[in-house]
């Protein structure tokens with residue numbers, strides 16, 4: 001058996017967690033691991049199918065208490081096994097993972113993979129990584145994760161029990177005043193005087209929604225608010241100015257401790 005880590009990770013937190021889980025499980029089994037990302041369009045194009053021999057470590061970030069809505073179709077296409085076993089790892093920013101593990105369990109089962117264990121791990125919140133769960137996952141998080149890895153029963157046929165249900169829908173973000181925050185249509189805004197036209201944002205967008213026009217990025221319609229473009233911009237030329245989005249970050253500041 002080999003360990004196969006599969007993940008979606010626009011800002012790197014999920015990747016870090018999945019790689020750690022794979023390394024510990026591989027060491028335990030005296031085997032090797034490999035990683036496959038389905039974050040970027042190019043990565044999805046060259047995704048190699050799961051083989052019979054793979055024990056699957058699937059990691060996904062939590063968006064609005066579920067897995068990223070737009071990533072579900074990729075998961076359905078790529079997370080396809082033939083009676084493989086695996087584990088689900090939800091990576092969240094410290095508010096809550098709500099129904100994400102339930103959704104991951106269901107998608108694994110639908111894809112022919114038995115989830116024998118599941119866990120949720122805190123990572124810095126992509127909306128404001130210096131302020132919301134900064135530095136997570138930290139040393140203690142990683143130690144706990146290692147301990148969890150040592151409990152995984154590779155040969156179990158029992159589907160893991162997880163909290164939540166996909167019938168319960170998505171988390172609805174709130175503004176600082178407690179009213180619903182609607183930033184579904186928000187997109188990053190570019191400070192043209194700072195942009196040097198390097199195109200890193202174009203290469204980091206999981207939805208392929210940024211194109212270069214006249215040497216400056218233009219944002220097309222589909223934005224999943226993952227923050228990959230914003231956090232990867234070497235000139236800090238991109239930001240969200242949507243008032244509901246900014247107000248939601250204020251609200252998160254009041255509920256997420258360090």
Ligand SMILES: Cc1cc2nc3c(=O)[nH]c(=O)nc-3n(C[C@H](O)[C@H](O)[C@H](O)COP(=O)(O)O)c2cc1C
Pocket residue numbers: 008009010011012013014015061062063064065066091092093094095096097123124125126127171224225226227
């Ligand atoms: C659009 C969006 C929605 C999010 N929703 C939640 C949430 O409901 N609960 C939570 O605790 N963290 C939430 N987060 C934080 C992410 O789960 C966290 O930053 C995660 O590490 C991102 O994964 P990545 O670093 O692999 O991109 C959200 C982040 C984004 C970008």
